[in-house]
Amino acid sequence: MKNKTSFHPQGEACPSRCPDNSAFKQQRLPAWKPQLTITAVLSTFFLTGMFCLSVGVCLILSANSIKEIQIDYSDKCSDCSKLRENSSNWNKECHCSVNFTLKEDILGDVFMYYGLQNFYQNHRRYVISRSDAQLLGRNVNNSYCAPFTTYQNGTPMAPCGAIANSMFNDTVDLFYNLNSSVIQVPLLKTGNSWWTDKNVKFRNPKSYNLSSAFAGTSRPPYWQKPVYLLDEEDERNNGYVNDDFIIWMRVSAFATFRNLYRRVRRIRQFADGLPAGNYSFHISYNFPVTKFKARKHVILSTVVWSGGSNPFLGIAYVVSGAAATLAGFIITAIHLKLRKRKTYFQK
């Protein structure tokens, strides 16, 4: 009976014309009336505080085990970046390599990302320039892809749109220098995209083979090869269902972002992750960024249950937990002070 009102006594003598004496109509529905009592308030604050603090501590502790290496290679291949500034050199190849040292082992699943900075993938004109219907394998000629819909001779682009056209096309390979022998770290290029994207949202047009499926279409202007040659080795990773393509097509929320590129395949020396030692990235530099003052990174990182190496969540939990606890103490203090004066609860 503490917080609940009882039903109002029903069936009082009442003439027939009298309005319906239902609890709803008389605004007497049984109701829970929560009270901001001092116990309730304090326990809420302290419990919230404790909860946040403990979650925060857990997060910080678990985030400590995350290893991450981020290498900015936009300037390291300075020749290449100059070369790419001139778009007429689009079919000239340019390679460079970046060396780095791991001081300690990176254990567990190691993910390789490419990161772009100052690349406005979330610009509206860019975001809307795509055709999901085309990517579903439907043969539709879409106007949503402007300005990358068709060539002037009328040949439609496949895939169309600004997003597809600007697909990240650097290739990055990782090599492990062990005792002067160079071992290529085995990398997985599939299984990096969302399962539903790979299996439902992106479908190649149906045909007996992929090149005939894309017959009558042409590659986007900035691409070096047509879409059905994205991965010649793996039929299930080719065309629209190519993982790199799918991942690129999911536009990022901000201008600085990273996309999953490869995963380290855990076999042989790399069964536990990446052992400490000297490594080098071999980069085929195709993606021009210097013109719009963007940066390119390649990132190696592990992931725990709470995500990647971002201290924010842990710190935020600790801070808000501390704030809630502090508020609890302040309320207690005020309550005690007021109770002495006997003005708060007028019994």
Place this chain on the structure above:
Amino acid sequence: IRTIYVGHREPPPGTEAYIPQRFPDNRIVSSKYTFWNFVPKNLFEQFRRIANFYFLIIFLVQLIIDTPTSPVTSGLPLLFVITVTAIKQGYEDWLRHKADNAMNQYPVHFIQHGKLVRKQSRKLRVGDIVMVKEDETFPCDLIFLSSSREDGTCFVTTASLDGESSHKTHYAVQDTKAFHNEQEMDALHATIECEQPQPDLYKFVGRINVYHDRNEPTARPLGSENLLLRGATLKNTEKIFGVAIYTGMETKMALNYQAKSQKRSAVEKSMNVFLIVYLCILISKALINTVLKYVWQSEPFRDEPWYNQKTEPERKRNLFLRAFTDFLAFMVLFNYIIPVSMYVTVEMQKFLGSYFLTWDEEMFDEDTGEGPLVNTSDLNEELGQIEYVFTDKTGTLTENNMEFVECCIEGHVYVPHVICNGQILHDCTEELFFRALCLCHTVQVKDDDSVDGLKKSQLSRRSCIYISSSPDEVALVEGIQRYVFELLEVLSFDSVRRRMSVIVRSSTGHIFLFCKGADSSIFPRVKEGKIDQIRSRVERNAVEGLRTLCVAYKELTAEEYSKVQKLLQNAKLALQDREKKLAEVYEKIERDFILLGATAVEDRLQEKAADTIEALQKAGIKVWVLTGDKMETAAATCYACKLFRRNTQILELTTKKIEEQSLHDVLFDLSKTVLRHSGSLTRDTFSGLSTDMQDYGLIIDGAALSLIMKPRQDGSSGNYRELFLEICRNCSAVLCCRMAPLQKAQIVKLIKLSKEHPITLAIGDGANDVSMILEAHVGIIGKEGRQAARNSDYAIPKFKHLKKMLLVHGHFYYVRISELVQYFFYKNVCFIFPQFLYQFFCGFSQQTLYDTAYLTLYNISFTSLPILFYGLMEQHVSADTLKREPSLYRDVAKNALLRWRAFIYWTFLGVFDAVVFFFGAYLLYDNTVVTSNGQMFGNWTFGTLVFTVLVFTVTLKLALDTHYWTWINHFMIWGSLVFYVVFSLLWGGIIWPFLNYQRMYYVFMQMLSSGPAWLGIILLITVSLLPDVLKKVLCRQLWPTATERIQVKIFFILKLVFCITSL
């Protein structure tokens, strides 16, 4: 000037140039629409509302230019609103059509070729001669030609026109009053010239030319006394003939017809102000973004990088045109900050909420079997904001059920049972007294026979129902009825003279004049009788709150009578200023009376009237009694109903006082008295000791009021008014006696327009209260004046129900709607501000943060129902507490919950929450992995994350504000959260075949499958709710409002009871 040919007979040739005129038929059209013009006209009407127009513009902009959100997002809600309103208005108009048809098809008798024909009212044309029977209403404006009464008069009541229920006499045209049947009527050959129709009910100028056998016509002037107005009802006259001069929409009633002026509540006004603020915010947001966009774009590598090229037409477009389009696009992007759905929700809340009032069984009156009525649900919350209550006395505070208490004859006092036993009546004076009472009235006996009311005595033994405009008389007649006299003249009652007289000839041949009236109008005219004794008795009775009447008589000699008769005859036949002349004659005749005695009739207070008034005063409401009664009676009633208490210091502002001093001095004296105290008063209110302070009661009468209201010659008008208002403001109770109906309205208007613009409520039961009810912010009417009840906004059966209506229902309505309004703005700030912040990160490209479906449904389905049901069910304290503690009403007085402070708090809370959502999610996302499997999320996942936090926070904020959790609240709050989740799962779970984008595909599921996203959502919800909770707790601890104190108190009492019972 229009010329009318009576009976459509053209005048003898050659009289005047014949100008055919066209008149409308007698169709009354109160409906606004026809079947054909409904759609365009209704749409036009609706889009004249500023909010609808705004939404239409947004919708059109979305259609025309390339905007970030699809037109559906604003078109769909707008369509819904428009449709619902159109259906409602269509239904109302259909009802009006039905009413119009009933009126237009009402059968009317009129004369055609010497025969009486029955036709539908709408077929009536100007010039037709119409016959109207007793108790029928006139079908159009008629010139009164003849009556079944000998003297060519008829009685008319215009209650439905101007609210005056008394019978008025109208006079037939002299030359035609002898025409009594159809044939004679048909033979009438006349033309009427009159002015074009104009709305003034009391003004009419015309001329009738009657042609007798080709002679020169006799011309007679026509005045308003010859005009019978449509809507008035014929009384006490068997039938009349009249000729139609104004028909249909040209009748004075139709010209006077106007929709009740719409009263707007204080909440609605605040809402509109807030809207304007938000509109400014919206425009400045759009402007800021547009400017920043062009600043940002000024570097070409940002404007058009290789990966994000413009289309050809885009490049070619003029810069200013582009900037303008961008501005509009930003407007569209942020337009949700002013939600369409708020209007729908507010309307629904008001409409549905008003049912709780009508359903309330405590406000149901078992005697009459009626409950409260709500005529306008627009003003519900105004009931919680009342500062002044103006109440009528008779019938509202009192029962209006007269009981004969005593009479005083020649100084001897008699009480009812004595009279009944028939032990008196030995004395000559006593006999005369009762004769006077019997004769001197206009009570009419309701009987099957068509009775001339003045011969009713023969029927006295039968059981009859008496009706009269004055309730006093009914009581008297029921007590005493005996004698047979021959009636000679009636000097009928009017409220200026406040008396009436009859001249009768007794069986013995003596001629008497009996006069009955208010003491103030009788005593000055008396020359003998036991004046002093009777006067003291009358005054004593008045102090006890009894209604008194004095009776006097004089005997007239035959010569005197014939003189009187002549005077009266002359006055009655006067063509101009008939009323004035009659009054002069009455004045001359009614003098030198012999005082007979006085009667006293009690009008008992309504049950719990005192209790109600006390509660209202405790609630900080000033109660004014406006009555036509005399001061002593009214003051006694005020004491009885505790409006004035024993310690109340009474200030008088009456004619008597003004005669002694000048008005100026009186006013200044009073204000000095009052203001001297108010200095200490302000200090008292701070310490909360308001009960101990000296309170003042003011008594003012009609004459003094009109002096105050009269603008002064020297141009400094309004000066007295200010002073008067100043005095009134410091009085806890004001009694205005001897008020004319119009003065009541004047008072209400005066207070309403004073500089604080207080919110007023007028309550009354009679037709004479209608004007004041229409004037007040909220009008309430008791059940007596049923024909006028439709003029009120609310109708309640008894005065005592006012208490619950204001203190409980009004308080609830106000608390509910103010939270609703604030919450609506808050949740839309939360909704749109992240969108605004996002522009800074996406190059001001108008990229939306949320998916279209979320944008559309946020206000319609994810967050609408909980607040609507909060708006219907919330009880921050229980109804019983509100009733028991009237002072809680002060907590919400003066629109407390919608002040700028509260509004700014809510807005800042919204901004804070939005910042938490956006930057929280931003930092969470900060170029890292938010999943445990290394995969990345895109922009739609980011938007969905923010949106999820938003929906949960906003709903939980409402949950925190809910003090009354019925199963409905639980269902709505948790239900809408569940609905959001289910909808999101469904929306992202399918490749929707009809959509050209699949951007939300599996976004929500992917987000839920990520642990960090969950942790982030929980954190952000907690962080955005904590400050509000903290603020609430601290405010409650440090500065508790009365309501909160009560909440705590009750909780502890309950706890105590619980402890005791568990022991």
